[in-house]
Amino acid sequence: MAKAKEPKVRTTTTWSKAIKRDWQLYLLLLIPVILVIVFNYAAYPGLRMAFMDYKPAKGYAGSKWVGFATFQKIFQDADFLRALKNSLVFNLLDLLVGFPMPIILALMLNELRFMGFKKVTQTILYLPHFLSWAIIGSVAYTMFRPSTGLVNVLLMNAGWIEQGIPFLTEKWHWAVTYLLIGVWQGMGWGTILYLAAIAGINGELYEAAIIDGANRWQKMWHVTLPGIRSTVVTLLIMNLGRVMGSNLERLTAFDNTQVRDFEYQLAIYIYNKGLGNGKFSMGTAVGLFQSLVGLILVLVSDKIAKALGEEGLL
Numbered sequence: 103m104a105k106a107k108e109p110k111v112r113t114t115t116t117w118s119k120a121i122k123r124d125w126q127l128y129l130l131l132l133i134p135v136i137l138v139i140v141f142n143y144a145a146y147p148g149l150r151m152a153f154m155d156y157k158p159a160k161g162y163a164g165s166k167w168v169g170f171a172t173f174q175k176i177f178q179d180a181d182f183l184r185a186l187k188n189s190l191v192f193n194l195l196d197l198l199v200g201f202p203m204p205i206i207l208a209l210m211l212n213e214l215r216f217m218g219f220k221k222v223t224q225t226i227l228y229l230p231h232f233l234s235w236a237i238i239g240s241v242a243y244t245m246f247r248p249s250t251g252l253v254n255v256l257l258m259n260a261g262w263i264e265q266g267i268p269f270l271t272e273k274w275h276w277a278v279t280y281l282l283i284g285v286w287q288g289m290g291w292g293t294i295l296y297l298a299a300i301a302g303i304n305g306e307l308y309e310a311a312i313i314d315g316a317n318r319w320q321k322m323w324h325v326t327l328p329g330i331r332s333t334v335v336t337l338l339i340m341n342l343g344r345v346m347g348s349n350l351e352r353l354t355a356f357d358n359t360q361v362r363d364f365e366y367q368l369a370i371y372i373y374n375k376g377l378g379n380g381k382f383s384m385g386t387a388v389g390l391f392q393s394l395v396g397l398i399l400v401l402v403s404d405k406i407a408k409a410l411g412e413e414g415l416l
Contacts, residue, residue, distance in 0.1 A: 148386070149386060149390055150162065151165075151382055151383055151386040152172060152173070152383060152386040152387035152389075152390050153167060153168065153169055153170070153172065153383075154166060154167050154168060154172075154383055155168050155172075155383060156382050156383045156386075158380075158382070168383075172383045172384060172387045173387050173391070175384070176384060176387055176388060176391070181366070181371060181375075182371060182388070184366055185366050185367050185368045185370065185371035186368060188364060188365075188366055188367045189346065189347070189348045189367040189368045189369075190345065190346070192277070192280070192281070192348075192364070192367065193344065193345045193346070193347065193348070194345060195281055196281060196284055196285075197341055197342070197345065199281055199282075199285055200281075200284060200285040200288060200289065201292075201337075201338065201341060203285055203289040203292070204288075204289045204290075204291075204292025204293040204295070204296055205292075205296055205330075205334065207227065207289060207293045207296075208292075208293045208296035208297050208300060208330075209296075209300075209322055209326060209327075211223060211224065211293065211297060212297065212300050212326065213318060213322070224290075224293070224294070224297070227289065227290035227293055228290035228291065228293070228294060229290065230286060230287045230288075230290055231287065231288065231290050231291045233287070234351070235287075235349070235351040235352045235354075235355040236351070236355055238283065238287060238355060239352075239354075239355025239356050240355075242270065242279070242283055242355075242356070243270060243356075246267075246269035246270050246279065247266070248265075248266035248267065248268050248269075248271060249266045251266065251269070253267075253269070254266035254267060254269075270356060270358060270361075271358060271360050271361070272360065272361070273360070273361045273363050273364050276356070276358065276360075276361040276364060276365075277361075277364050280356055280364075283356075284352065292337065295333065295337065296330055296333060296334075299329070299330040299332075299333040300326060300329065300330055302329075303325065303326065303329035303330075307325045307329070308321055308325055311324065311325050335407050338403070339400055339403045339404055339407060340400070342399045342400060342403045343396040343397070343399055343400040343403075344396065345396070345399060346368070346391075346392045346395045346396050346399070347368070347369075347392060347396065348367040348368045348369035348370075349369060350369035350370065350372075350373055353365055353367060353369055353370055354370075368388060368392060371388065372385045372388050372389060373385075375388070376388075
């Protein structure tokens, strides 16, 4: 005798039931959503300022529409070209030096067997991420002073140098110090992300590698790195989108008249031209230019990643 089919139970949850059941969670989620809308999307109508000779006293209605004249003026400005060159060079160096460091640190921490030391190390590496650039800059200037800074005093007392190194008062030394401090400040955050990705790797892969006679380095190369490859690609695409950007807080924290040749980047250009001189249209145009180039870089790198067999970002 054929067994009667049991009726299917409908498990679809409606919006009204979901909100009634988890209204506290939706209420908490509403706060960050509102903040994103206000501080990101609500500013989009103001981008038309880039195509106007905007005067705050006249507002949008009274300001003259000039089309792409503001962009033409910017691209002919020697200060903009200098700021653009500095931003590209330092951001590419940041990417070249800073991007591999979290991967290396995550691989090293993953190999530690003493969990107590591992947790303490993770905390120490992650703490700089929460420090503002104002604090980091003031501490750096105290430590790297040419004559009385702690680093130079220790090096001179050890007999390694005869006179203080101008870490932050000479442009080439400033460039190296600026880059290395940036790597130190950001590598902890990336390390946490990669450690989380490593934790998701199937342990059976390591067991199979051990059976095949793989040593620690071979397991890292053939199991761990392939296991976090998608995370590496995703973060690389996101970092490529920031190549055109620059951090005003970071630059002003290391402000020095003796290093203005390298310090003058797009963030300072926007601040000086847009707010300092009241040329809001120029500041908006440069910001829009940065965003568009960053978007193009993300889309192109995502397409290349997919062509190479990766999942990509989008």
